[in-house]
Amino acid sequence: MNVIEEAARYALLGAAVCFAVGLHLMKSPATARRGNLLSAWAMAGAVAATLTVIVARGTVTGTGWIVLATGAALGAFTGLRLARRVRMTAVPQLVSLFNAVGGGAAVLLAIGHLLDGDAGVRAALPGGLDIVIGAVTFSGSLIASGKLQGIVPSRPLVFKGARAVTLLCAGSAVAGVLWLSAAPADPAPLLLALGAGLAFGVAVVLPIGGADMPVVISLLNACTGIAVAMAGFVLDEQTLVIAGALVGASGAILTKLMADAMNRSIMSIILGGFGTGDEPVLAG
Amino acid sequence: MNTPMLTAVTVFALALLIGFAVISKVPATLHTPLMSATNAVHGIVLIGAMLVASSADDALGYAIAFAAVAFGAANVVGGYAVSDRMLHMFRAPTRGEEEEAKR
Numbered sequence: 117m118n119v120i121e122e123a124a125r126y127a128l129l130g131a132a133v134c135f136a137v138g139l140h141l142m143k144s145p146a147t148a149r150r151g152n153l154l155s156a157w158a159m160a161g162a163v164a165a166t167l168t169v170i171v172a173r174g175t176v177t178g179t180g181w182i183v184l185a186t187g188a189a190l191g192a193f194t195g196l197r198l199a200r201r202v203r204m205t206a207v208p209q210l211v212s213l214f215n216a217v218g219g220g221a222a223v224l225l226a227i228g229h230l231l232d233g234d235a236g237v238r239a240a241l242p243g244g245l246d247i248v249i250g251a252v253t254f255s256g257s258l259i260a261s262g263k264l265q266g267i268v269p270s271r272p273l274v275f276k277g278a279r280a281v282t283l284l285c286a287g288s289a290v291a292g293v294l295w296l297s298a299a300p301a302d303p304a305p306l307l308l309a310l311g312a313g314l315a316f317g318v319a320v321v322l323p324i325g326g327a328d329m330p331v332v333i334s335l336l337n338a339c340t341g342i343a344v345a346m347a348g349f350v351l352d353e354q355t356l357v358i359a360g361a362l363v364g365a366s367g368a369i370l371t372k373l374m375a376d377a378m379n380r381s382i383m384s385i386i387l388g389g390f391g392t393g394d395e396p397v398l399a400g
Numbered sequence: 401m402n403t404p405m406l407t408a409v410t411v412f413a414l415a416l417l418i419g420f421a422v423i424s425k426v427p428a429t430l431h432t433p434l435m436s437a438t439n440a441v442h443g444i445v446l447i448g449a450m451l452v453a454s455s456a457d458d459a460l461g462y463a464i465a466f467a468a469v470a471f472g473a474a475n476v477v478g479g480y481a482v483s484d485r486m487l488h489m490f491r492a493p494t495r496g497e498e499e500e501a502k503r
Contacts, residue, residue, distance in 0.1 A: 128447075132415075135441050140422040142434050149487040152437050156480040159443065163476075166447040170454040183462045184453045187469030188446075194470075195478025199485065207482060211436045214443075214478045221445045221471035228452040228464040238405055334435045337442070344442045345415075349408055351448050357408055358415040359444040365419025367438050370431065377428045 120172040127165040132358040134158030139366055162355060191217075212261035212333045215340055219253035222246055222343040223310065226350050233301050240300035242349035244293035244309050250343035251313025252289075252320070253336045259321040260329050260336065270326025282319040288312035320386065328385045331374045335382070338367025433486040440479025446472030 134154050141151025170176055176184070195214065202210045226246040230239065262268035275281075292309030299305055324332055341363025348356030375382045426434055449472040453465035 135444075136418050136422055139419075139434075139438065139441070142430065142437050143423065143426050145427065145430060145490040148430060148433060148490055149484065152433075152440075152480065152483045152487055155437065155441060156484070159440070159476055159480065162444060162447055163450070166450050170450060173454065176454045177457060179462060180453055180456055180465070183456065183466045184450060184469055187449075187453070187466040188473045191470035191473025191475075192477040195474035195476070196481055198474075199478045199481035202482065204486075207436070207486060208432065210478070210482055211432075211439050214475050214482070215439050217471040218439065218442050218445055218475035218479075221449050221468045221475060224464050224468035224471065225445065225448045225452045228456065228461055228468060231464075232452075232455060232461060238402070330432070330435075334431075337435055337439050341438065341442045344445045344448075345412055347445060347448050349405075349412075351451055352404060352408070353448060353451065354408065354411055356444055356448050357412050359441055361412050361415035362419040362422075363438045363442040365416045366423040367419075367435075369420060369423045370426065370434055370438065373423075373426055374431050374435075377431065 118172065121169055124165040124169045124172075128162055128355040131158040131162035131165070132355050132362075134161075135359050135362055139362065206265070208330055208333060209261040209264035212257045212264065212329075212336070215333065215337050216254050216257035216261065219250040219257065219336075219340045219343055222340065222347045223250035223254060223313075225347055226250070227306060227310070229350055230296075230300055230306060231303065237297075237300055239350045240297045241293070242346040243300070244296040244305075246343050246346035246350055247296075247306065247309045248289045248293055248313040248316075249339050249346065251310050252317040253340045253343060255314040255317030256321045257317075257333065257336045257340075259318055260333050263321075263326050264329050268322075270329075272325045273322045275322075278319065278323060282316065285312050285316035285319055289316055324385060328378075328380065331371060331378065331380065331382070331385055334367060334371040334374050335386075338364050338371055341365075341367050429490075433483055433490075436479060436483040436486060440476060440483055443472060443476030443479050446476050448472075 135158055138151040138155030141147040198210055226243045230243050259268055263270045289312035292305050292312055295305035296309055341360045345357050345360025348360055449468035453469055456462050456465040
């Protein structure tokens with residue numbers, strides 16, 4: 117590790133500390149905005165530090181730089197435009213959409229890293245977990261966002277045999293992760309984990325009513341945090357581990373607080389469609 | 401299990417505890433902004449996407465890296481921007497309380 121990389125590591129650690137302090141400041145309305153700004157600057161610093169590391173390593177190809185620049189520009193532009201344009205009443209579905217892309221990014225980077233082939237066996241188990249959890253939050257958050265936006269019917273959708281399908285998806289996801297641990301660079305288990313995760317996300321969120329969506333989004337948000345932490349294990353990048361675990365834990369607490377505020381239990385929300393007032397509709 | 405993995409798991413466990421500790425009691429009005437802010441923090445996945453992009457060297461690798469970087473960037477920029485917009489309403493605490501009462 118050379119001097120530049122070492123300095124970048126300290127900068128990244130500083131950013132991780134700022135994320136924790138920023139979240140702490142978010143507890144009170146008086147300091148909340150400052151907390152968010154601190155977190156945002158820390159994020160900018162982390163990206164700058166990573167960029168420095170990449171430049172110093174000099175492994176990026178010409179095409180790689182174009183991919184990086186256009187991808188970042190496209191994502192940043194779209195994100196900013198959506199955030200500025202959205203009506204305040206439509207914010208929860210937008211947050212869910214951002215959560216979906218975050219989970220999607222965690223999945224993609226694990227796939228990219230594992231397919232690259234030079235990932236060790238050590239990366240296989242967290243890689244599998246990253247893919248499954250990230251895929252669940254990706255599809256689950258899209259459905260949640262769709263339900264709030266009215267694209268997907270917001271009433272609890274229950275199909276005949278839905279429980280069996282959900283269990284099958286969960287089982288396939290576990291099988292995919294175990295298989296992947298045995299064969300890290302093999303695309304087949306990778307696709308199995310990905311497909312099972314995506315299907316599971318849809319199967320779990322569809323039977324949940326629109327009124328419970330904020331709690332579900334918060335839960336999926338916490339799951340994305342865990343997926344990002346797993347991505348940190350895959351890439352051996354501690355900042356991702358810290359920030360991901362931070363979001364996973366604080367997101368879990370927040371989910372509990374939101375459910376309590378609505379006088380609902382998290383379990384009854386996830387198991388779906390019971391006691392919401394809007395009875396499940398048999399749609400299949 | 402080797403040392404780097406053990407270190408990473410230790411860091412993970414401690415970060416979980418910090419995550420539990422920083423959020424304990426939050427007023428209900430801050431639930432959605434806080435959800436949005438934690439959503440922005442997991443946009444840190446962007447730096448992971450950048451690292452994967454930095455080692456990509458074939459068409460599939462580039463395609464995956466492009467999507468990952470775009471997704472990550474949207475998460476970070478959009479997440480912080482929308483959180484800030486929400487929190488803008490809390491800038492003056494008295495005014496924030498009035499708005500809350502109106503709702």
